[in-house]
Amino acid sequence: MLVAHLTNDEKFIDGFIEIQQRLFPEITNVYFVLSEDGTFRHVSSKNIVAFSGKNDGYQKIREQLGEDPHLLVIHGLNPWKVQVLLKMPLSVKVAWIFYGFEIYNRGENVLAFVGPKTKQLAFAGAKHKLKLVIRKLQYSISRFSGISGQLMPFRAALNRINYFAHWIPQDFDYLTKRYPNHAMEFVDFCYSIEPLRLEVNDHRADLLIGNSAADTNNHADIIESLSEDFISGFKRVIIPLSYSGEQGYVKAVKKLAQEKLGDKALVLDSFMKKEEYFDILKGVKLAIMGQLRSQGAANIRFFLSSGIDLAMYPENSIYRFYTEKGMAIHSINQLNTDGFTPFAKDVLEHNKTIEHEIHRGEAIQKFYANLLKINKE
Numbered sequence: 617m618l619v620a621h622l623t624n625d626e627k628f629i630d631g632f633i634e635i636q637q638r639l640f641p642e643i644t645n646v647y648f649v650l651s652e653d654g655t656f657r658h659v660s661s662k663n664i665v666a667f668s669g670k671n672d673g674y675q676k677i678r679e680q681l682g683e684d685p686h687l688l689v690i691h692g693l694n695p696w697k698v699q700v701l702l703k704m705p706l707s708v709k710v711a712w713i714f715y716g717f718e719i720y721n722r723g724e725n726v727l728a729f730v731g732p733k734t735k736q737l738a739f740a741g742a743k744h745k746l747k748l749v750i751r752k753l754q755y756s757i758s759r760f761s762g763i764s765g766q767l768m769p770f771r772a773a774l775n776r777i778n779y780f781a782h783w784i785p786q787d788f789d790y791l792t793k794r795y796p797n798h799a800m801e802f803v804d805f806c807y808s809i810e811p812l813r814l815e816v817n818d819h820r821a822d823l824l825i826g827n828s829a830a831d832t833n834n835h836a837d838i839i840e841s842l843s844e845d846f847i848s849g850f851k852r853v854i855i856p857l858s859y860s861g862e863q864g865y866v867k868a869v870k871k872l873a874q875e876k877l878g879d880k881a882l883v884l885d886s887f888m889k890k891e892e893y894f895d896i897l898k899g900v901k902l903a904i905m906g907q908l909r910s911q912g913a914a915n916i917r918f919f920l921s922s923g924i925d926l927a928m929y930p931e932n933s934i935y936r937f938y939t940e941k942g943m944a945i946h947s948i949n950q951l952n953t954d955g956f957t958p959f960a961k962d963v964l965e966h967n968k969t970i971e972h973e974i975h976r977g978e979a980i981q982k983f984y985a986n987l988l989k990i991n992k993e
Contacts, residue, residue, distance in 0.1 A: 617642075617643050617644065617686050617687075617988075617989075618644050618646075618681060618683070618685045618686050618687075619643060619644065619645045619646075619685055619686065619687045619688075619689060619988060620645075620646050620647075620648065620677050620681060620685040620687070620688050620689070621645060621646070621647045621648060621688075621689045621690075621691060622648050622667070622688065622689070622690050622691065622697050622700060623647060623648070623649055623650070623659075623690075623691035623692070624649070624650045624691070624692065624694065625649050625650055625651060625656050625657055625658050625659050626658055626659070626691075627658045628807060628809050629647070629649070629658070629659050629661070629691065630658070630659055630660060630661050631807065631809035632691075632807055632809065633645070633647065633661040633663070634661070635808075635809070635980060635984060636984060636988065639980075639981050639984050639985075640984060640985070640988050640989070643988050643989075645663060645988070646663055646665065646680065646681060646685075647659070647661070647663055647664045647665065648664075648665050648667040648676075648677060648680075649664045649665070649666065649667060650667055650668075650669050650696065651666040651667065651668070652668050652669070652670065654666045665680055669694075669696030670696075672700075673699070673700055673703055674700050674703050674704045674705075677700075684705060684707060684708050685708060686708075686709070687708070687709050687710075687711060687988075687990060688701075688704065688708055688709070688710050688711070689710075689711045689713060689781075689987065690710065690711070690712045690713065690777075691713050691715075692713065692714075692715040692717070692718065693712055693714075693715075693718040693770070693773065694718075695770075698769050698770055698773045699769070701773050701776055701777070702769060702772060702773060702776060704776070706776075709778045709779070709990070710776060710777045710778050710779070711777075711778065711779040711781050711803065711987060711990060712777045712779065712780055712781060712800075713781045713782070713805065713807075713987075714780060714781065714782040714787060714788075714791075716787070716909070716910050716911055718770075719787075719790070719791055719794065720832070720909045720910075720911070722770070724794075725794065726832070728908075729832050729907070729908040729909045730831055730832060730834065730908075731834040731836070731837035731906075731908070732837070733834075733836040733837045733840050734831055734833075734834045734835060734836040734837050735831075736836070737831075737835075737836040737865070737868050737869070737872065738831040738836075738865050738868070740868065771795065774795055774797075774798045774800070775797065775798055775799070777798070777800050778799075778800060778801065779800060779801050779802075779803045779990055780800040780801065780802050780803065781803045781805035781986075781987050782802070782803075782804075782805060782806075783804060783805060783806035783937075783974075783983070784910055784933050784934060784937045785802060785937070786910075786933035786936050786937055787910055787933050788800075788802045790909075790933065803986050803987060803990060804982075804983065804986050805983045805984075805986050805987045806974075806975060806979075806983050807983075808975045808976065808979065808980045808983055815922075816898050816900075816922055816923060816924060817898065820898070820899050820900055820901040820924075821850060821851035821852070821899060821901055822850055822851055822852045822853070822854055822882075822896075822899045822900050822901055823847075823850040823852070823853045823854065823900070823901065823902050823903075823904065824853075824854045824855075824856070824897070824900045824902070824903040824904065825838050825839065825853060825854070825855050825904050825906065826838070826855060826856060826857075826904070826905065826906060826912075827856055827859075827905065827912040827915040828856060828857070828858075828859040828860040828861060828912070829856075829857040829858070829859060829860050829861025829862070829865060829866050829869070829885075830860045830861050830911070831861065831865055832907050832908070832909065832911055833905075833906050833907060833911075833912075834906035834907065834908065835855065835869045835872070835873075835906065836869070836872060837906060838904055838906040838948070839869075839872055839873060839876050839877070840872075840876070841948075841951075841952060842876075842951075842952070843952055846951065846952060846955070846956065847877060847880065849956060850880065850901065850902070851880070851899075852880050852881075852882045852899075853873070853877045853880050853881050853882065854882045854884065854896060854900065855869065855870075855873055855881065855882070855883050855884065856884045856893075857869060857870065857883055857884060857885040858884055858885055858886055858887060858888065866885055869883075870883045870885060882896075884896075897918075897922075897924075900919075900924055901924075901925065901958070902924075902925045902926075902927060902946075902956060902958070903915075903919045903924055903925070903926050903927070904927045904928075904948060904951075905926065905927070905928050905932075906928075906929065906948065907928075907929070907932055908929050908931050908932060909931075909932060909933060910932065910933045910934045913934060916928075916934055916938075917971060917975060920938070920943065920945075920967045920968070920970075920971045921967075921968055921971045921972070922968075923961075923964040923965065923967065923968055924964075925946060925956075925958050925959055925964070926945050926946065927945065927946035927947065927948050927951055927956075928945055928946075928947070928948060929947070929948050929949070930947050930949065938970075941970055941974065942966070942970055943966075943967050943970050943971075944959050944963045944964075944966070944967060946959075
């Protein structure tokens with residue numbers, strides 16, 4: 617069986633390749649990795665081919681392989697991959713590994729996942745107000761399917777994809793609700809490249825808010841909702857802002873944090889070695905992930921697998937997925953009304969067990985078999 621992959625030059629692709637080669641060496645996999653100059657910053661594995669998003673198309677895949685692949689796996693549906701997809705022969709089956717940005721970051725959807733206070737903070741100023749107008753315009757255009765189909769080839773791409781590879785069925789339900797005219801099948805898959813699991817101590821005293829500078833972390837809504845009494849229960853409030861997002865938003869969140877939290881605010885807005893970052897995380901007593909949609913899954917898994925209390929919005933599909941599996945996660949909506957009472961140690965240990973059952977051990981082989989053997993004859 618011959619499987620081709622289209623992917624960006626990302627760190628975790630090496631982990632995917634290592635797992636694939638270890639578990640299913642009999643399946644031939646060739647990876648076409650985005651690179652305009654033929655060099656790679658992150659991916660270092662063999663069987664990779666440089667692919668220009670500007671100049672290359674499906675013909676390069678066909679020429680490199682000498683035949684059509686049995687399956688094309690798309691790692692995240694970026695615009696350059698859409699263009700390749702729409703020019704492929706219908707005989708080639710396509711599996712899309714869903715990242716989240718493809719749906720949730722689209723203009724017609726993104727505003728639904730930014731809270732009112734964060735929206736006000738993120739779109740302050742003429743430049744950002746213009747961006748808000750553009751996003752609203754995209755939303756309006758998307759409501760007219762005929763126009764949208766011409767302007768947004770993304771919708772046409774959905775009709776070409778055969779399999780939606782993801783581990784959260786609730787995200788597939790959202791996709792189907794927003795874009796109902798597709799024929800994709802859900803395939804249970806997760807990269808499951810095991811995140812670091814920390815041995816935390818019993819003297820943790822810090823609060824952590826969010827995992828990046830993306831406005832969908834809803835920093836303002838979280839920070840503004842925390843009462844002085846609630847904040848007083850923590851030594852520091854850690855806010856990671858060094859990844860993703862725009863500098864204007866980072867500055868606005870930093871200013872808000874200093875005004876609201878004072879000296880307790882520890883804003884991480886510059887590069888930090890992972891060893892230093894993990895040392896900080898060892899002191900986290902409660903992590904609040906304020907996204908209203910699935911995002912930051914690796915961070916969420918990290919907290920659950922390390923026995924750290926986690927709070928999320930019940931609307932978040934990851935919250936719904938994990939709680940339906942029996943995990944204990946605090947509701948952000950109840951933190952201020954009911955206060956924060958840490959889960960008992962046995963409850964947090966139970967979270968660890970479930971996380972392992974879902975994502976580690978034998979589950980990894982199941983995920984990769986679901987994806988790589990999807991079209992095996």
